[in-house]
Amino acid sequence: MSIYNxxxxxxxxxxxxxxxxxxxAEIYERYWGLMFHHILKMTGDKxxxxxxxxxxxxxxxxxxxxxxxxxNIAAYLYVSARNKVINLIRHDKVKNNYLSSLSNxxxxxxxxxxxxxxxxxxxxxxxxxxxxxPCKMREVFELSRKKFRTxxxxxxxxxxxxxxxxxxxxxxxxILRLRLNxxxxxxxxxxxxxxxxxxx
Amino acid sequence: xxxxxAKLLLKKYNQGNCTAEEKALVERWYLxxxxxxxxxxxxxxxxxxxxxxxxxxxxxxxxxxENKSRISRIILWGTSIAAAVLITIxxxxxxxxTNEPKLVLKEPIPRVYDKNPxxxxxxxxxxxxxxxVLDDAVNGTIAKQGGINISKAADGSIIYDMPEMxxxxxxxxxxxxxxxxxxxKYQIILPDGSKVWLNxxxxxxxxxxxxxxxxxxxxxxxxxxxxxxNINKPFIVKTNDMNVFVTxxxxxxxxxxxxxYSATTLVEGSVHVSNLNSDIVLKPGEQVVSNEGAxxxxxxxxxxQNIAWKNGLFQFNDSDIxxxxxxxxxxxxxxxxxxxxxxxxxxxxxxxxxxxxxxxxKMLELSGVxxxxxxxxxxxxx
Numbered sequence: 001m002s003i004y005n006x007x008x009x010x011x012x013x014x015x016x017x018x019x020x021x022x023x024x025a026e027i028y029e030r031y032w033g034l035m036f037h038h039i040l041k042m043t044g045d046k047x048x049x050x051x052x053x054x055x056x057x058x059x060x061x062x063x064x065x066x067x068x069x070x071x072n073i074a075a076y077l078y079v080s081a082r083n084k085v086i087n088l089i090r091h092d093k094v095k096n097n098y099l100s101s102l103s104n105x106x107x108x109x110x111x112x113x114x115x116x117x118x119x120x121x122x123x124x125x126x127x128x129x130x131x132x133x134p135c136k137m138r139e140v141f142e143l144s145r146k147k148f149r150t151x152x153x154x155x156x157x158x159x160x161x162x163x164x165x166x167x168x169x170x171x172x173x174x175i176l177r178l179r180l181n182x183x184x185x186x187x188x189x190x191x192x193x194x195x196x197x198x199x200x
Numbered sequence: 201x202x203x204x205x206a207k208l209l210l211k212k213y214n215q216g217n218c219t220a221e222e223k224a225l226v227e228r229w230y231l232x233x234x235x236x237x238x239x240x241x242x243x244x245x246x247x248x249x250x251x252x253x254x255x256x257x258x259x260x261x262x263x264x265x266e267n268k269s270r271i272s273r274i275i276l277w278g279t280s281i282a283a284a285v286l287i288t289i290x291x292x293x294x295x296x297x298t299n300e301p302k303l304v305l306k307e308p309i310p311r312v313y314d315k316n317p318x319x320x321x322x323x324x325x326x327x328x329x330x331x332x333v334l335d336d337a338v339n340g341t342i343a344k345q346g347g348i349n350i351s352k353a354a355d356g357s358i359i360y361d362m363p364e365m366x367x368x369x370x371x372x373x374x375x376x377x378x379x380x381x382x383x384x385k386y387q388i389i390l391p392d393g394s395k396v397w398l399n400x401x402x403x404x405x406x407x408x409x410x411x412x413x414x415x416x417x418x419x420x421x422x423x424x425x426x427x428x429x430n431i432n433k434p435f436i437v438k439t440n441d442m443n444v445f446v447t448x449x450x451x452x453x454x455x456x457x458x459x460x461y462s463a464t465t466l467v468e469g470s471v472h473v474s475n476l477n478s479d480i481v482l483k484p485g486e487q488v489v490s491n492e493g494a495x496x497x498x499x500x501x502x503x504x505q506n507i508a509w510k511n512g513l514f515q516f517n518d519s520d521i522x523x524x525x526x527x528x529x530x531x532x533x534x535x536x537x538x539x540x541x542x543x544x545x546x547x548x549x550x551x552x553x554x555x556x557x558x559x560x561x562k563m564l565e566l567s568g569v570x571x572x573x574x575x576x577x578x579x580x581x582x
Contacts, residue, residue: 007333015333028259032252041237050251057259082230083214090210098233102209103201105229114224117231125231134244 009073016064024061031077032057033137038078038129042085043094052084075122078129315532315557318400321384324350324358327374327408334358334378334386345374348391348408360391360408379403380421382533385509390417393428394435397510400530401456422454424510441490445472451482452507459526463489465506508550514560515550521569525580532557533576540582543569 007015007026015023035056040049056077060067067076089098117125130138201209212218213226238244322334324342332342334352342358343350349361358378378398380386386398392410402421415435427435429448437444439455441462449469455462464473466482473480473488478496480488487501508515509527516524521543525536531553551563561571561578570581 007331011331011333020335025256028256032255033248036248036251037239038234040243041239042234044240046243046251050255054255054259057255061259082227086210086226086230087214090207090214096237099203099206099210101233102206102226102229103203105232106201106206106209106225109225109228114221114228116220116224117227121231125234128235132238134239 013067013071013073014069016061017067017069019064027060027073028057030141031074033133033141034074034126034129035077035081037133037137039081039085043088044096045094048088048093052081052088055084056080072119072123074126075119078122078126315534317554317556318383318385318531318533320386322378322380322386322398325377325379326350327376345376345408350408357387357389357395359389374408375405376408377403377405382530392430392433392435395426397424399423399509419453419455421456422452422509424450424452424507426450442473442475442488442496445474446470452510454506456526456530459523461489461491463487463501463506465501465503467503467507509553512553513550514553516547518546518548520544520546521580524564525578528557528560528578532560535577537577537579539572539579543580543582545569 007023009027009030012023012027012030016027032053036049036053039052040046043049043052059080060077085094088094130141132138133141209218209222209226212222218226320335324332324334326332326343326345328345330343334342339352339354341349341351351359351361353359378386378388380398380400380402382401384400388396388398388404390396390406390410391408392415394415396404396417398404399422402419402423404423405418407416410433413433415430415433416438417436418438420439423437425435425437425446427446427448427450431447435446435448437446437453439453439462440457441455442464444451444453444464446469449471450467451469451471452465452467453462454465464471464482465487466484468484470484471482473482473496475490475496480496480498482488482498485501485503486498487506488496488498490496502517505515505517514524514527514531524547528534529536534557545568547564547567549563551560561573565571572579572581
């Protein structure tokens with residue numbers, strides 16, 4: 001298995017800054033679930049979520065020179081995601097009634113002074129997001145982050161190796177095969193129509 | 201605050217024009233919202249693996265990542281999914297482009313599994329446990345340790361620079377370890393100026409400063425040594441089943457645990473090789489072989505073949521199939537399986553280690569070996 005998945009976030013960021021594609025792939029592997037889950041939870045819309053998550057990682061790769069080498073990747077991704085979700089909210093692209101919730105919140109705290117979020121608050125928030133991930137997603141994330149295991153070792157430790165991991169991959173293949181089959185079907189019809197017209 | 205005011209506040213937030221107080225308000229509110237929101241029940245049960253894969257493909261396309269399929273493989277765990285995604289995306293988007301009057305089908309994606317050759321890859325572990333990935337990425341100083349400057353040259357080799365001798369060498373030695381994975385190799389210049397070429401799946405443990413009266417290093421796997429001359433401080437390579445004792449010379453040590461023997465081959469100078477039972481002195485062109493802890497035996501070596509790996513070649517001379525396949529396994533990071541009887545053929549010839557896996561296998565097929573190739577696995581047929 002690749003040596004990259006045994007690296008810490010800070011080491012991956014260092015490699016990422018020098019343009020290392022495998023480090024980028026590993027960051028994607030590690031944080032995709034957390035980001036996807038958070039944004040989907042906030043927006044409730046799968047298509048918007050896909051767009052935002054895609055932007056999030058594309059920007060990370062393209063703007064990495066501007067990211068300080070001391071930056072915490074998780075915090076960076078969380079803050080970027082928050083900005084994107086807020087942007088959606090203010091453009092009324094999210095059904096949830098966030099604007100009235102914000103004005104209520106503001107009114108409630110009218111007379112109190114709110115402190116800025118500290119780096120610690122942020123990491124607590126991220127930790128909570130991790131704890132709220134769907135069960136298997138969370139276990140996989142925590143093992144990859146804290147113990148720096150390979151996928152195979154994770155699977156073995158969770159004792160989901162040949163069953164769940166394989167099942168998850170098989171599900172993905174099934175969906176893709178189905179799409180492919182539908183496509184081939186349409187293609188065949190299209191081709192036969194095409195040959196019919198040229199025969200005329 | 202009213203709804204429109206809330207919207208205005210978020211706009212200011214996005215544009216970075218908030219006061220500290222407003223910023224705190226928005227962020228605290230967002231935090232409280234994110235702890236309230238949950239996925240819908242359907243979404244909670246949904247498996248998003250397909251989305252993850254498809255998005256990775258699109259991200260790497262947009263980010264101009266060159267070797268998509270190679271990286272995809274890390275994420276996809278299998279080319280079959282990758283191929284399916286590629287077909288769905290690339291052919292699919294062509295098909296639905298109604299402005300094109302003609303249907304253009306792309307070349308089918310080859311499903312034959314292939315691999316690029318290995319390259320400069322290793323992990324350096326410092327005495328304090330810090331791990332540094334060594335590949336072609338960063339050059340220059342990579343670490344400082346006990347007053348020693350560790351840097352990486354443009355050709356990828358690691359150099360240990362000792363400052364002017366302080367005279368205080370009594371401290372406990374700081375041990376470093378360099379390890380190559382499957383598909384990796386690395387060159388390192390030790391603190392005494394000795395050069396070491398490390399083959400795949402190998403490790404070398406060495407002190408950051410050679411204090412004391414000996415220069416001790418420990419090897420697993422295979423390495424070629426060009427030891428800097430110092431008659432007063434012998435250089436000793438320890439492996440599982442032998443010790444190689446030199447003062448300044450060039451030699452190769454092969455001590456892979458999955459080969460059924462280990463060997464030291466002398467190119468230049470002179471070496472002592474010993475284990476518990478014996479002690480042998482080698483002349484250039486000679487080789488000592490140790491078979492599982494038994495007595496050491498000396499013979500004339502095919503030097504060129506023994507150090508071919510260091511010169512970028514696979515070279516075989518009357519080698520059996522296991523010897524050949526073991527080398528392929530280590531360099532291309534594939535596993536080998538034998539179905540039925542192991543072919544008794546012997547092989548001779550050479551091919552560049554820069555070849556793709558398929559080219560090497562094709563050459564062996566010409567010699568009459570049959571293979572079945574699966575993802576990361578080569579099955580040798582009888």
